[in-house]
Amino acid sequence: MNLGLLDKIYDTFSFGVLIENNNREILYTNKSFRNIFELVNEGEDLKGLYFYKLVEINSKLFIKSENLKTDYIKIHEKGIANEKIFEMLNGKYFKRKYTPIYDNQIIQLHVWTFEDVTNNIEKQIDSDFQNNFYTKILDEIPADIAIFNKKHQYLYLNKTAVADEKTRKWLIGNNDFDYCMYKNINTNKAIERRLNFNIAVETKKTVQLIDEIEQKDGQSKFVLRNFHPVFDSNGNIEIVIGYGIDITKNLRNELIISNQKERISTLINELKEGVFQVDLNGEIISYNQSIVNLLNLNHLEKPEYFYFKLLQGISNLDKAKILTDFKFVSKNKSNKNGFFEITNERNEVKYLSYNVWFSSTIIDGETIIGTLSDITIQHEQNKYLLKNISKEKELNLLKSKFVNISSHELRTPLSIILSSVEIIDLIISKPSKDSFTNAKIFVKNIVNEVLHMTNILNELMIVEQIELGKQKFKPYLIHINDFIENINVGFHPYKDGRYLKTKINDDISNIFIDPELLKHGITNLLSNAFKYSIEKKEPELLVTMKNNQLNFRIKDFGIGIPENEINNLFQTFYRASNAEQYTGTGIGLVVVDYAVKAHKGTVKLKSKLNIGTQFEVSIPLINVQ
Amino acid sequence: MTKTNNFLVLVIEDDLRLTSVLKTLFEIHDIQAVFAMNGEKSLEIINEMKFDIIICDIVLPDTDGFKILNLLKNKEETKNIPFVFFSAIANPNDIKRGLAMGAADYITKPFLSETLLNKIHSILNLNIKI
Numbered sequence: 132m133n134l135g136l137l138d139k140i141y142d143t144f145s146f147g148v149l150i151e152n153n154n155r156e157i158l159y160t161n162k163s164f165r166n167i168f169e170l171v172n173e174g175e176d177l178k179g180l181y182f183y184k185l186v187e188i189n190s191k192l193f194i195k196s197e198n199l200k201t202d203y204i205k206i207h208e209k210g211i212a213n214e215k216i217f218e219m220l221n222g223k224y225f226k227r228k229y230t231p232i233y234d235n236q237i238i239q240l241h242v243w244t245f246e247d248v249t250n251n252i253e254k255q256i257d258s259d260f261q262n263n264f265y266t267k268i269l270d271e272i273p274a275d276i277a278i279f280n281k282k283h284q285y286l287y288l289n290k291t292a293v294a295d296e297k298t299r300k301w302l303i304g305n306n307d308f309d310y311c312m313y314k315n316i317n318t319n320k321a322i323e324r325r326l327n328f329n330i331a332v333e334t335k336k337t338v339q340l341i342d343e344i345e346q347k348d349g350q351s352k353f354v355l356r357n358f359h360p361v362f363d364s365n366g367n368i369e370i371v372i373g374y375g376i377d378i379t380k381n382l383r384n385e386l387i388i389s390n391q392k393e394r395i396s397t398l399i400n401e402l403k404e405g406v407f408q409v410d411l412n413g414e415i416i417s418y419n420q421s422i423v424n425l426l427n428l429n430h431l432e433k434p435e436y437f438y439f440k441l442l443q444g445i446s447n448l449d450k451a452k453i454l455t456d457f458k459f460v461s462k463n464k465s466n467k468n469g470f471f472e473i474t475n476e477r478n479e480v481k482y483l484s485y486n487v488w489f490s491s492t493i494i495d496g497e498t499i500i501g502t503l504s505d506i507t508i509q510h511e512q513n514k515y516l517l518k519n520i521s522k523e524k525e526l527n528l529l530k531s532k533f534v535n536i537s538s539h540e541l542r543t544p545l546s547i548i549l550s551s552v553e554i555i556d557l558i559i560s561k562p563s564k565d566s567f568t569n570a571k572i573f574v575k576n577i578v579n580e581v582l583h584m585t586n587i588l589n590e591l592m593i594v595e596q597i598e599l600g601k602q603k604f605k606p607y608l609i610h611i612n613d614f615i616e617n618i619n620v621g622f623h624p625y626k627d628g629r630y631l632k633t634k635i636n637d638d639i640s641n642i643f644i645d646p647e648l649l650k651h652g653i654t655n656l657l658s659n660a661f662k663y664s665i666e667k668k669e670p671e672l673l674v675t676m677k678n679n680q681l682n683f684r685i686k687d688f689g690i691g692i693p694e695n696e697i698n699n700l701f702q703t704f705y706r707a708s709n710a711e712q713y714t715g716t717g718i719g720l721v722v723v724d725y726a727v728k729a730h731k732g733t734v735k736l737k738s739k740l741n742i743g744t745q746f747e748v749s750i751p752l753i754n755v756q
Numbered sequence: 757m758t759k760t761n762n763f764l765v766l767v768i769e770d771d772l773r774l775t776s777v778l779k780t781l782f783e784i785h786d787i788q789a790v791f792a793m794n795g796e797k798s799l800e801i802i803n804e805m806k807f808d809i810i811i812c813d814i815v816l817p818d819t820d821g822f823k824i825l826n827l828l829k830n831k832e833e834t835k836n837i838p839f840v841f842f843s844a845i846a847n848p849n850d851i852k853r854g855l856a857m858g859a860a861d862y863i864t865k866p867f868l869s870e871t872l873l874n875k876i877h878s879i880l881n882l883n884i885k886i
Contacts, residue, residue, distance in 0.1 A: 535845075539815060542844035543771050545866035550777040553869045557784050576777065714771070 135204055138174070149246035153180060153238055155207065167225055167245050192219050202227070203518075216248060224252040236529055275354065275375035281368055282306070288704070290379030292375075320344075321518040324356070328525040328586050331358035332368060338703065341382075342375065353379045405503030408495065411461045416498060425483055425503050444474040456487060460499055470506060482510035526598065540587050540716050544580035551576045579626070593651060596720045597725045604729040606645045611635055611674060614646050616654055618672075625661045629669040638677045644730060644750070655719035656685045656746045662713055664689025664743070679752035680732075683746065691740040700736075709740070723748075763880055764806035767791040767826065768798040770816050775814030781869050787876070794812070803816065806839055809876055810886040824858050825837065836845075838879045842867075 138161075141148055144643055147164025153155055157180050160170075164432035168189055170177065177185070183200050199217060206213055206229050232240035266289075267662050275287055275292035275617035285302045293299040301309060307321035323340065331338040342354040354375040387469045399406055405422035409415055423429070427444060442450055449471035455580040456467040466488035473481050487501035553735040558570045596602040615635060622631035643723040653672075660670035670687040690698065699705045701724045706717040723746075727734050759870040765782070768791050782789040790805065792798035794817045802810075810828070811866050821841055828834040838860040843850070846864040854862045860879045863872060865867045 224832075539844040542846065542865040543774060546844075547773050547777050549866040550774075550781055550869060554777060554780050556782065573777070573780075576773070580773070 145247070149182060149243040149245070149579075151182060151241040152351065155241065157182060158240070161655070163247075164245060167223075167247065192221070194218050194220055209240070210523075216252065218252075221237050223247060223249040225249075237456070241547065273377070274375070274607035275356075278372040279306075279328070279371045281332065281371070283325060283371075286370065292727055313451070326356050327356070327372075331360050331371060335360055337361070350380070352377060353382045387451060403505070407503070408490070408500050409457075410496075410498055413457060413499075416495060417492065422503060425473075425481070425505060427473060427481075442473075444472055447537070448690075453485070456485075457499060460487050461497075464491075468738075470510075480507075482507045510628065515645075540714070542586055543714075544584045547580045548577050552579075562722075565659065583714065590716060590718050590722060594721050601726065602648070603731075604645050604648065605732075606643050608641050608643050609646050611639045611642055614642065614644070615672075615674065616652070617646065618650055618657065621654065622657055622661065622670075627661070627665060631661075632669050632671040634671070634673045638675050639674060639681065642681060645726075648729055649724045652723040653683055653685070653748065655723050656683075656748070658744075659719060660685050660689070660744070662689075662712065663687060664716070667743075674709060680749040681752065682750075683748040685748075686743065686745040688743040689743055691742055692736075693740060694736040697738065720756050761785075761787050763788070764805065766792065766798065766801060766810045766812075767806075767842075767875065768792045768795070768810065768812040768816065768821070770794060770813060771772070773868070781872075785869075785873055795824055798824060802828070802834060803885040808880060809838045809840065809860075811840045811842045811872075811876075814841060814845050814854075817862070822853065822857060825859060828859050840875065840879065842872075 138159075139160075140163040144161060144163055145667065147167045148159065148161040149164050151158065157177050160174050160177050162174075165172065165174070165177075168185055170185065170189070186193070186196055186199050186203070193199055201217060206296065210231050212228075212230050214226055216224055218224050224247070226246045228240045228244045228246070230244075231238045232242060240335040260377060268503055269287075270290035272289065273291060274289075276287075276289040277292050278287040280286055284304055285647040285702060286307050288299050290299070293302060293660045298722040301313070305313075308318060308326050311321050320342070324342075327340045328685060329340045330643045337359045338355055340356050342352060342356050346352050349558060356373065356375040358622065358658055359372045359374070360368045361370050361372060376639045400420045402419060402421055405419060405425045407418040407422050408417065414645075426442065434651050442453065445453075453471060456469055459465070460467050466486070468484065468486040470482055470484040474513045475481070484504050484506045485501055487499050488730050489497070490500045491497050509741045522523075540655060555570045558566050593602065619633065619674075657672065664670060669687040673682075673686070675682045675684070690709055693709060695706050700707065702717075703718050705720075706715055723734060727748050727750070730750045731749060735747045735749070738744040740754070765787055767775065767778060769791065770793050770843075772793075779789070779791065789803060790807070792801050795816050796874070798810075798812070798816070812821040812824055816824075821843065825839050826842075827839060828839060834837040841851075841854045841859050842865070843862070844865040851862045851864075861875050862877060
């Protein structure tokens, strides 16, 4: 085959050309072909030879020349266009391309081209190396890495993402839904990932989600997944990098810390004691729920000054005390405690004790930490105890007064009795005609003094019962006349011969009273009326009913009571200054006061010195039937 | 008992029932006695009359026995009159106080007339000896 001009053109080609006839004899080779195969012969010399012979001659050029021969035979058997790259021992690569030329459906010519692709291949190798290098790195990174196209199809997955190579390869070009179908698993996870992927694509921002993956051992694995969009130079999303980091450990630690925090927080909030932290200006940093409850607040707002604005319902004195204590603690870096009273909107009073101390920590710096406790019950108990102690003291004083009264008021009658007995003894030891009469006077003395002493003792006993709170109120229905008759016994007549002037209004019949108790009261007033009006007009008792009150008015015309002493009269053992020469214990009016108060009544008195005294006892009608 | 006693007793006592029996007792024993019911009255009487012995209650309507004793001890004319407290107040502190102030004795109520009379006599005899 003489190609003439074409031959010259073919020789300029950088790739080698080999043309065979239908008997596989070489018809033509160009220069480049001969160069690649290192043939020194001219083209004409090779005509009629077989290509595989050339390979055999120069087999040393090829890494495995048999491969080239086998390839040659196979291609001829098939007679189909084909290309393949071969490596040569000199480090070069060539691409062999085969094209059959048909005429009337019979192959007439076999055209082979051999292109030196060494440069391309080297580049490819470099690129493959780099590719492998990065792939290796990506595979080694302890994070799931996947690269998606805009349709959320996998372009790449690292080994951490999917360990199984087969699955990994399968996933390329597929998406999570395909994977779920492939593995026959629920698509929930795929839906969740798709939603987040779409958000990342729409917002063009990285989206994070936490994936909980149940593992074979039943434990959950938590992966913090990110969809990170990557943009091209026009700002359009090119790919989306998905990467997930196993945060199971972190989450577990976080969970432990959070649980601990929760537990401590619950503990502090469940405490009945208030716990708070304020800065050195008194500004609240933190507090528990009890603080809010104890201080009667709906909530604590920051930044409010703890001891100024928030301590409502606290006296200024207590506020000043608290402020002083806080200042002391912050100045001296020490501690203080105290208590204060707080009143809520319903006027309920609470007693709170506080304990505050200085604290210095890296997180909060210098602060004051404090506790607040409700000590209302203890306070009440203390008050009760103190009251009892003072009651005890009072009783001791009363006892001491009782001893003095007994001493004075009983020793005098005893002296009279003793002297009277001695006188009687003397009289009867020297009888005379007047002996009987004289002796009788002293016997009467004795009887009077014994009665007087008995009376004193009775009164003392009633007062003691009253003071001890043992005197009981026992009311019942009694007719007014029976009650007054009972009282009148001692005053009809009184020992000096005067009679009590009594008047009872007709409209009174049955009354609901404690007759024993009220008798003591009224009798005492009547006795006083007689006692302090010796040689004066007889005292009066008027019983009336007016304005739903049952009134007993006891009026005498005696010595009266000094005006400035009236208020002291109802104190136990008190005696008016002008009454000292009259026998008495100073306990009668205590009985009156108690008896009237037991009936929910009142005692009023009017008095003028040397003119007389008028007592008015009023008992509400509610007790009168 | 002596038939006639030539000494004069002042009794300062506010309780009329008691002075009444004391009067009878002194009468029976032939003792001359004057009775005063309060401090003011007693001082008046002391100024007017000369007493050999004074028997005085402590609780009085206008003053108390200690004050009377104090007044008497501070007056040249009266400081040597034997003074006997005669009281229903029987506590040891008051007795000590009374004696410390110069009282010749302290008689607590109730008393036996024999005790009272013996004390009067012994005090007066002692006084005479001095």
